[in-house]
Amino acid sequence: MKYSRIFNNQFLLLLFITVLANSVYAQNLAKDIDSVILNVLKDKNGPGGAFMVAKNGKPIYEKAFGKANIEWNVDLTTESVFQLGSMTKQFTSIAILMLEEQGKLDTKQTVSKYIPDYPSGDSITLHHLLTHTSGIKDFTKMKTLGDIAQKEMTPKMMVDFFKNEPDDFKPGEKFEYNNSGYLLLGYIIEIVSGESYENYIQKNIFEKLGMNNSRYATDRQIITKRAYGYQKKETGYVNKTIINFSVPFASGALMSTLSDMLKWQNALNQNVLLKSENAQKAFTKYKLNNGEEFTYGYGWHIKDLKGTPSREHGGSIFGFKTMGVYVPSEDIYVIGLTNCDCNSPTQLVRDIAELTLKGYKK
Template sequence: MKRSIQIYTLLLVWIITCNPLHTVFAQCFEQKTDSLIQTVFHDKSGPGGVFMVTQHGKPIYQKAFGKANLELNVYLTPENVFQLGSMTKQFTAIAILMLEEQGKLHVNDPVSRYIPDYPSGGKITLHHLLTHTSGIKDFTQMKSLSAIAQKVMTPAMMVDFFKDEPADFAPGEKFSYNNSGYVLLGYVIELVSGEPYKDFIQQHIFNKAGMRNSYYASDRQVIPNRAYGYHKKDSVYVNKTSISFSVPFSSGALMSTVGDMLKWQNAINTNLLLNAEETKKAFTKYRLNNGEEFTYGYGWHLREINGTAVRAHGGSVFGFKTMGVYIPCEDIYVIGFSNCDANSPTKVTEDIAALALDILKSK
């Protein structure tokens, strides 16, 4: 009887870990994923990208393509640190909800509660800022942006830069992607918490989630495994344009690795940072004043891939582009980083997510 149990156990282990059918699916997925990535990231001598696919919180695919530094001839690895661009907005949104959970603010509070002199601040709520429905001018669309792009700006200075611009529409009338709103949210985080945004994110999110390779961006700080950013001018790669990270601030100034972004996703899934009720607010579709539903929660686009609901967000900042797609029903997370803004990982990452869904269904 004892020997029968041992044989059964060994057979079960073989089925789980050594099943040829399981291996075939894994090889098929790897080959097809490689092919999707190499349609864009095919220049082995140039900058490239890092991609990770995970299911149930663990990597099932992880590869790097191209170089992290052209001048030093250093190749990318999955451990490289990239600028996130607008994926920063996820962290800003969760930070706001963390403060709400602590009773220090409410998403329906007017901006004027925190910045009394903000024009029409009594009509614009934090919810409007979180959902890109505030109507305030996006500072990245202002012609005068070049005048401050390389200056060290305080959050108050950034708000002063755009606050007197005419509104594009009344609060709640439309959805229009807006970086200014997330700069305002970062300023509110500082005013309410009494901590610099950089420190709040570090102490209450990065440290708590174990994200030891994530940072508020800096060109002066020595950051181990930093990937350097590039532009492509005609057919030649050039170093990225410099920017003061105090300008994108809480709308786009964080850095991370694919491994740390998995820790971020796992922290959200396990309610490590927020309770379930608050977390749900980030992934709820909201409505405009006329009752029309739009597909953005708090810091995430809420879309579909082949009829399956996904949470997604990309980022773009000088020299870098990023994209992340999470599929809740299958607990699949796909993340793609590029260190050249001529090569976007957006479609590739979405295509890999669709492939992962197809492979699972075929099993």
């Protein structure tokens, strides 16, 4: 009985020391992260950003800086809703894999199977679209984009906008980041599922995962806790350039929050939406026709942080820039959402991830 009491006391003391050490570490990490962020987001009265660090699926750091609305002097919060830009591609790629798992499409199939009249569609596969190796013209680089940027476009109209442009290279010949590919994938999701891309993502991903503050973007409807987008000119901040979200579509038209994006990351880890073997297709490096490996999967860059493997992707759309980094080996997720395209969180989030990783690998 006496030995049992001594053991219990020792265990409680060890537990207290561990909790205290973790608390001190968390406080020091938070100070270091604050310092890194404030070194970039220096204008507290201008647009800023919201940042989160999660470990083992739970937030260990969460903070917002700057204004959600400069005109009304409204602060950003950790619940603010941001446009994701190209982080949308993660949702598009997983939706494609979900449909493949259901037997409704095949990533090895050519575009022609789903869009019969697409030029060179017999040689371009869905895999090429997912990995940015299709060689088709990126519509964001077309000089005539301004003619349609503010128009309501159907997915077919968007495909027709770029489909007759000459290809930049043969499928599988090289990796070149391409928004048109993901727009095509969104259109194929609609053709195969029989419902709009917006509804498919809303019903099968957002609602299923409880991502209640995520949605297809709109400037017309009222969105609670919306972060307004800004750009910076020589004269100061201005409201973002208007774009109709039917134009970026499945390549960049979704909105979300820090907490919803953590739900997304956790769902991917826990194989809520896909079987593990199918989900891994998104996180695999692939090879070009010549056998050369490139560092992109399906909707994620497959990189590393000073030798530790990571999955990363950013986004940029008028008024907003975003970045997310996940470190599988340590289950560390870092995300930054900013509401001025003058503030890129790309290197910032990578620095925070490296800082966090360094602390946990000591």
